[in-house]
Amino acid sequence: MVPIEYYLILSVVLFAMGAAGVLARRNALIIFMSIELMLNAANLAFVTFARQYGQLDGQVFVFFVIAAAAAEVAVGLALIVMIFRSKHSIDVDQMSSLRE
Amino acid sequence: MAVDFELIMFFILAGVGIGTAAGMLLSRSAVYSALFLVLNFGAVAGFYLFLNAPFIAMAQITVYAGAIMVLFLFVIMLLGAEKLTPPEVLPWQRPLAVVLAGILILEAAYLLFLRTPGLGEIQMPGFGPDTSPAAIGAILFGKYLLPFEITSVLLLTAMVGAIVLVRPRKQGGGQE
Numbered sequence: 001m002v003p004i005e006y007y008l009i010l011s012v013v014l015f016a017m018g019a020a021g022v023l024a025r026r027n028a029l030i031i032f033m034s035i036e037l038m039l040n041a042a043n044l045a046f047v048t049f050a051r052q053y054g055q056l057d058g059q060v061f062v063f064f065v066i067a068a069a070a071a072e073v074a075v076g077l078a079l080i081v082m083i084f085r086s087k088h089s090i091d092v093d094q095m096s097s098l099r100e
Numbered sequence: 101m102a103v104d105f106e107l108i109m110f111f112i113l114a115g116v117g118i119g120t121a122a123g124m125l126l127s128r129s130a131v132y133s134a135l136f137l138v139l140n141f142g143a144v145a146g147f148y149l150f151l152n153a154p155f156i157a158m159a160q161i162t163v164y165a166g167a168i169m170v171l172f173l174f175v176i177m178l179l180g181a182e183k184l185t186p187p188e189v190l191p192w193q194r195p196l197a198v199v200l201a202g203i204l205i206l207e208a209a210y211l212l213f214l215r216t217p218g219l220g221e222i223q224m225p226g227f228g229p230d231t232s233p234a235a236i237g238a239i240l241f242g243k244y245l246l247p248f249e250i251t252s253v254l255l256l257t258a259m260v261g262a263i264v265l266v267r268p269r270k271q272g273g274g275q276e
Contacts, residue, residue, distance in 0.1 A: 002110045004219040005212045007147070010114050012208035014144075016201040017121045023197035029130045029176060033137050036168070037121055040144055043160075051151040051222060054229050056239050062156050063240065066163050067251045071258035073168050077175045078262040084179050 007048040014041035028080050028090040032073065039069050106223075110150070117143035130176045134169055141165040151222065155233045 014037060021034030043062045050058025084090050120143065123136040141164045148157035229235070240248055 001104065001221040001223050002106055002150070003221050005216070006110060006114075007151070007222070008212055008219075009205075009209055010117065010147075012212075013118060013205055014121055014140075016204045016208075017118070017125060019204065020197045020201035021125045023200065024194045025125070027130060029172065030124075030133055033124060033133055033172065036137065036164070037124070037140065040141065040164070043156075044144055044147060047148055047151045047153045047156060048222075050153070052220060056229060056231065056236060057243075059153050059156055059231065059236060060240055060244050062153075063159065063236075064244075064247060064251060066159060067255060070163065070168060071254050073171055074258045074262045075265070077171060078265040081175060081179065081266055090179065 004048060004052055008045060011041045011045040011048065014038075014044065026091050026093055028083070028092050028095075031092065032076055032080070036069060036073070039065055106150075113143050113146045113150075116140075117147075131173065134172045134176060137172075138165045138169050141169070152231050155231065155236055 018034040018037035018041060022031050025031055043065055046058040046062050080090055083095060087094055117140055120136045120140040124133045127133050141160060145157040145160040148160060
């Protein structure tokens with residue numbers, strides 16, 4: 001038997017690691033992956049509470065999160081490709097102006 | 101009392117999950133980061149199986165580890181981003197990020213373990229409600245029908261947006 005707190009603290013640890021990645025890394029692709037990690041940690045908490053309360057609603061929410069993540073990745077990667085075409089770099093420190 | 105098998109399984113999977121997350125954050129090459137993240141998604145899918153959510157575990161594998169990470173790898177290869185030199189970082193930023201993440205973890209641990217009355221325990225085989233794809237589909241198309249339809253609009257918008265963004269621009273030939 002695993003206490004529910006263990007699942008929740010694991011979710012928090014994964015979320016904090018994703019947040020640290022967003023703060024510390026400069027590669028736009030790694031930052032995107034860190035965002036995925038944070039979404040995943042939130043999903044883990046959703047499923048944990050769905051299990052605890054015996055409700056399916058939490059699991060349904062995970063599907064919406066996955067769909068939002070897919071949409072975000074598609075648009076975000078398209079943006080990264082465009083930025084790389086004009087600046088030849090995906091370093092977020094280079095992305096300081098809106099025009100080309 | 102004998103050693104708890106479920107607890108051992110939990111700690112092994114948690115070690116894999118946290119280790120692969122650390123590998124993703126620390127590796128120099130974006131390709132290695134993406135592959136570590138695939139492993140991490142696999143570990144989290146294992147937790148979903150523990151938590152009586154088999155359908156979500158499979159969706160996690162196919163959508164996250166399959167589709168989304170392939171998209172990531174595709175873009176990494178396309179840009180040649182794995183060969184980019186590690187950029188200059190301001191010296192105080194990285195330690196600050198680690199310290200802030202540690203504070204977040206400590207705060208959550210304090211709230212969870214010291215301020216919350218026991219939340220109970222999870223037994224792995226799982227009783228609870230029916231979590232088959234049929235049951236999830238019934239609630240998805242019943243109670244959550246409107247959000248489901250809005251999701252389709254979101255995905256369509258993202259698809260059109262991605263195509264419009266990467267479309268090659270006409271060189272001065274556009275309508276003014």
